[in-house]
Structures are given as structure tokens and as C-alpha cells.
Amino acid sequence: MPRVRFAPSPTGLLHIGSARTFIFNWLYARHNNGTLVLRIDDTDVDRNTESSVNSIFDGLKWLDLGWDELYHQSERIDLHRKVAWKIFEKGLAYRDFTPASAEESKDHSDGPWLFHPAMRELSAAESQRRADAGEPFVLRFRVPREASHPVEFRDAVYGSQSKLPADIEDFALLRSNGLPTYHMASCADDIDLNITHIIRGQDHLTNTFKHVLIFEAAGAAPPQFAHLPLLIAPDGSKLSKRKHGPVVSVTTYRDAGFLPHAFVNFLCLLGWSPKDNREQLTRQELVDAFSFEGINHSNAVVNFTDADPFDPKAVWLNAELIRTMPLEELAKQLLPFVPNAELSKMLRVAPLIQERIKLLSDVSSVADFFFLDVLAPYDSVELIPQKGDAAMALAVLTRAREVLTSVEFNHDALDHALRAAAQELKIKPGQMFQPIRVAVCGRKNAPPLFETLEVLGRETTLKRIDAAHAQLRSAFTLV
């Protein structure tokens, strides 16, 4: 049974790239009947924040996928240290007493910095003596320099990888404050938690050589690796909160009214494909179709602009899902996006807007007039129908008021009565409907008229027609 892990570091809001890594881990685990471990990588005490941890949980819970086991790396530091010193005892790591302040002298301009020769060659006795004297040091991995054969591993996505030791620096295992580095903590935990597959972003591909070295030094077989192409911005740069703002954060999508599954579906299509032209997949279909073979090698652009912060494909996927939702479910989901709305009302509004909204939050701009007591001000010109004038609008409203006072408020009755009224006035149905629509909705673009009136009811309808009538008369000083 495979065991995979998602290991976010809580240094900010949950990033959509992290969310995708989580999703791919989840898919792999579910596809293979495995276990998904959530591990909070919080060893960097200076940068970790409580709110960031909360943001991660908020985001992951919203995705509604779940996980099987939970660990906090900060509670496992003793284990990390133990493994580090085990590696030291094997002679595969050494103390480096170079002060942190001298680290800037590392020369990167001409090839990579590899190690401080004097420190790497320090005798065991001398090393021990200085440590006993309380001199601070970092514990560095002793990358084998004699061996000329490369470090190798096979990535499930990118294939065979190899790197010469001459290109790998003696990286740190333990910091001078005694805390493990990311590499040390991560590998020690992966070993201890029996992780069989590490699925993570491609930014770790070159780090993996170090990790292979650690696994071997610790006497453990390296797990399988699968690196994912990165998510990038339209300009090709990496997505960053500082540069691209809220679009990189999962909670932004939640707050904008994305359905969790639409978001998951969208993210899956970034860097992975089922290879059979399917775009909309259910959760189960994703689980069934997922494999490392379907993962691409090149970075994927999340297509957003300043004007349009969400990738159009994500929006489309969301709209498609909204259209196929059961109405009761849709109404419930819509409720939080309209202040003071009641479920009973929303249940009647939902069918009218189901195919007119792309995001749940659109309800507030598309259906606001159903929930308002008094309409927001609108331009009287809007009341004037196509190829008509103010007089026509006034005539329509006058006649409409008469008709709507007596007609039964259901779709067919309204349909017949209003069309008949149009015929009487010798105008087109469209010319009849527009002034009424604007009068009751406050705008030209709205759901179909008869259904709308039905939901609004006679009282509100007449009140708004009267208001429009009065507004029109004063605006055009008509009799």
C-alpha cells in the first residue's frame, strides 16, 4: 500500500500550487488504495505563523478531499536530530565551525561553492574539542568527492536523473541553533513515516539528489519520486503573493464563489491530462484516470489578468457545475452570498439564475433585485424600449399596471396578458417587456420576465411599476 505525504510549510496562505500538489497526492493515494499523510513542515520557527497554519487547514478543508494522518514536524525534532547524528557517526557528516557571518564569502561566481576545506578535513578529535568548548557549528553532509559516479534516481514523471557529486555542495543537516534543516527534517520524517512516494513540485527536482544521499546515509532505501511541473503566471514568472496578489491563494477562489470540485477539476487539468479529451471529470473519474504517465513535463500557466483575476477555464468549469447542481443544493450554496436572504426565497430564485451565473458570488449582482426592498437608482432612459420613446414607455407602464392588477401571477397567465397588451398598444412584445423589466429589475439584462414577476409577486411588481412611472414622468416632464 503506497503512503504519500503532502508537506506544506506554513509561511503564508495556502498557495494554489500547493493545493494542486495536495490534490495529486490525494488522487494517487485514492487511486492506489493508499494513505495520505498531511505533514506540517514547520521547522522554520522564525517564519511560521499560526494564521498561516489555519489558512492551510481552511483551504484544504474547503477542497473537501480529506487526509488520513496528520503530523507536525516541529514535534518530531528529536527524531530529526537523532538521524543527523547517526549520519555523523558513520562519518558521512562533519561539523563546520565557520561563523554564519562569514557565509557571505562563499564564492558563487565561478562554479558552485562546495565546502570549507579546513572544516571538512578537521580531525575528529579537534572537531570534538571545539564542540565541547561550546563553539557553534552546522552539521554538514559529507558529499562523497572521491567517487566519480553520479548520484542517480528515477523520477516517475521526468525519468532517469543523475548528477555528479562535483555539482553538489556539502549541504547543512543541522543548523547552529541545533534545529534541523528542511532537507534533514523532511528525509528523516519520510523514512520514519514509511513514505513510499514523494509527489511534490519540480522546484525540488534538483534537491532530490541531496535527499537520495541522506536516505542512503541513513540506511534507508529512497522512496519513489514524482515531480510535478510548476504553476506559473501569464508572464512566465512564478506565482507569488507579493507580485500577483490574492489570485495565488486558495481562499480567494472560495470567497469568490467557486465550487470546490470545479477548482479541483481545474487544477487537475494544469499539468495533467487524462489523454482522452475529457475536461469535465467527477471526483471518481479523476481518481480512476489519474496516473504519473498523464503528468506533463512543462510548466503550466494560470491564465489571469488584472481585469479578470480568474482563469476563464476555471470559471467555465464552475459555471458548468453550477448548471448541473440540484436546485436545493444550489440555493443553499448561494445563501451566504446574499445578506439577509431566506432559503425559501432563494429556492425560487435559484432556477432563474442557475444558467446565468458563473460564480456563486454572481448572485449578488444578477439577482439582487429579488432581495431588495427598494431598487438602486437607475437611469430613466433604460425604461425606453427599442425603437420607442418615453411616451411609449409611459403607455406600457400604464397599461401594464392595469393588466398586472388583475391577472393571475403565474407564468402562462402573465405571458398571455402581457402579449395581449402589446397587441392592443400595437407594439412588439419586446417593446412591451423591456420597460416592465427595467421597472422591476432596475436594469435591462435580467432573467426571463414572467418567471421573474411570478417570484416577485404582485405587490412588489406594482410598487416598482408605480415608482418607474413616476420617475419617467418627472424625468421627461410628461403628463
Added chain:
RNA sequence: GGCGCUAUCGUCUAACGGUUAGGACGGAGCCCUCUCAAGGCUUAAAUACGGGUUCGAUUCCCGUUAGCGCUACCA
């Protein structure tokens, strides 16, 4: 600078050496229609560049260019 990864329509992607290079989103147009949507139909749009290998390269190899990543006592 060194090392690594990558390169198909604007974007996401398909095409185990042989296709009129396919699909989706978005765009444009038409139809439907009480507005807006939804739906239907049509359409524009791509193999980064240069060399090989081959009867034949989007596909394999090399180079160039470009992008990204790593090169921390961050993760």
C-alpha cells in the same frame, strides 16, 4: 557563473516516426430568442530556430535561443 528541467493555437492540452496536427477554454460570426444567459452550427488560431538520423520527423539526436528551477545555518 555552475548544474538541472522544459519548449504544439492567446491559454490548458492530444497526437507509442506516416493525421487535412485533434479537443477544450477564450475570440469572431450565424441561428434560436421578451433582454441576459443557456443551447446549436460555423470559423480564425500552433509544432521556437538551425542542423542531423530516416523513404518519412511535432515525435529520435546535437546545437542555438528562450523560460523556469536549484545553487541558504528558507522551505
